[in-house]
Amino acid sequence: MLKVGDEVEVLDEAISGIITELKNNEAVIKTPDGFELEFPVNELVLSQKEALVPSNLFSKTSLSEAISQKDSKKRKSVKVKPKERFQPTMEVDLHIHQLVKSYGRMSKHEILTYQLETAKRQLEFAMRKRIQKIVFIHGLGEGVLKLELEYLFKHYDNIKFYDANYQKYGLGATEVYIYQNSSSR
Numbered sequence: 001m002l003k004v005g006d007e008v009e010v011l012d013e014a015i016s017g018i019i020t021e022l023k024n025n026e027a028v029i030k031t032p033d034g035f036e037l038e039f040p041v042n043e044l045v046l047s048q049k050e051a052l053v054p055s056n057l058f059s060k061t062s063l064s065e066a067i068s069q070k071d072s073k074k075r076k077s078v079k080v081k082p083k084e085r086f087q088p089t090m091e092v093d094l095h096i097h098q099l100v101k102s103y104g105r106m107s108k109h110e111i112l113t114y115q116l117e118t119a120k121r122q123l124e125f126a127m128r129k130r131i132q133k134i135v136f137i138h139g140l141g142e143g144v145l146k147l148e149l150e151y152l153f154k155h156y157d158n159i160k161f162y163d164a165n166y167q168k169y170g171l172g173a174t175e176v177y178i179y180q181n182s183s184s185r
Helices: 063-074 109-127 145-153
Strands: 007-010 016-023 028-029 036-040 044-046 089-093 131-137 160-162 173-178
Touching: 007 028, 089 109, 109 131, 109 145, 109 173, 145 160, 145 173
Parallel strands: 089 131
Antiparallel strands: 007 016, 007 044, 016 028, 028 036, 131 173, 160 173
């Protein structure tokens, strides 16, 4: 049974303190930071650093050991392969206003041709520099540039392409993955 003055810890929370008041099934605890918080009594346990859990449940396992084992199980992280962790993603923005200073006098055909030449040049640059991932930002528009890019990418045996990360780029980008040990047609 808990009483005023007991040092307690809150179950499933990183909060501890000393009971300053008990009323009904609630306890007010004062944290080391001076905050007074109210918790149901059934969510509190006595804070004894080396208190033993009853031997009929576990053999000589301390409360602090059980808590630390529980915490260590929660902290597993997703493994990322070392190769992938440090691979930079090259981004190429193919919007015409990003490529040239003045495009007002260019026809749609000239703009498209310039964008495709830029894409091909950047793709081959990435292949020479052994960059594995490139994102081509083409925007939505009528979809002509995206189709032409796909046609261009199909001429290479050593790449695969797919829609880029939607959360980062929306629908207007294509990611290209370059296999490093193959050669282009």
